[in-house]
Amino acid sequence: MLCLHELVPPEKAVWIPGRREIEGVMNPSVKRRYCVLCGKFHYIGTHKGKKLNYWIDFLSRFSRVMNKLFKHERKISKPMTEAQRRLIQAEMEAHEDFSDLFSVTFSQQQEVFEELVLKHTGICQRELEVVYGRMEGH
Numbered sequence: 295m296l297c298l299h300e301l302v303p304p305e306k307a308v309w310i311p312g313r314r315e316i317e318g319v320m321n322p323s324v325k326r327r328y329c330v331l332c333g334k335f336h337y338i339g340t341h342k343g344k345k346l347n348y349w350i351d352f353l354s355r356f357s358r359v360m361n362k363l364f365k366h367e368r369k370i371s372k373p374m375t376e377a378q379r380r381l382i383q384a385e386m387e388a389h390e391d392f393s394d395l396f397s398v399t400f401s402q403q404q405e406v407f408e409e410l411v412l413k414h415t416g417i418c419q420r421e422l423e424v425v426y427g428r429m430e431g432h
């Protein structure tokens with residue numbers, strides 16, 4: 295069961311040290327409120343996580359590009375099958391980081407997404423970057 299989250303009052307917010315959200319960029323320390331029930335910090339920065347729908351759409355775009363790179367250009371060693379795509383989607387649907395956006399950041403979600411793609415398709419990190427590179431191109 296997901297926590298319903300109950301924030302501490304603003305005067306009880308605490309300072310937490312800055313995190314590295316993007317390679318090489320340190321965020322400054324921020325004052326954050328947390329949940330009295332589960333203890334998680336409420337993330338309100340600019341790298342907030344996105345809703346599950348965004349990631350399901352991202353997955354289908356990713357698999358389209360990946361399959362195109364496999365089939366027509368042989369830049370990827372294997373395709374993403376329909377069964378693999380559904381398995382990845384099912385794992386995302388069950389994963390708290392995609393249903394509870396209280397404390398998750400976009401980069402945390404992206405890490406989970408990448409783990410699932412690597413695990414289910416068997417492609418390597420380099421191939422994943424190739425797909426990303428092509429996705430940015432349009």
Ligand SMILES: [Zn+2]
Pocket residue numbers: 297298299300329330331332333334
């Ligand atoms: Zn909570």
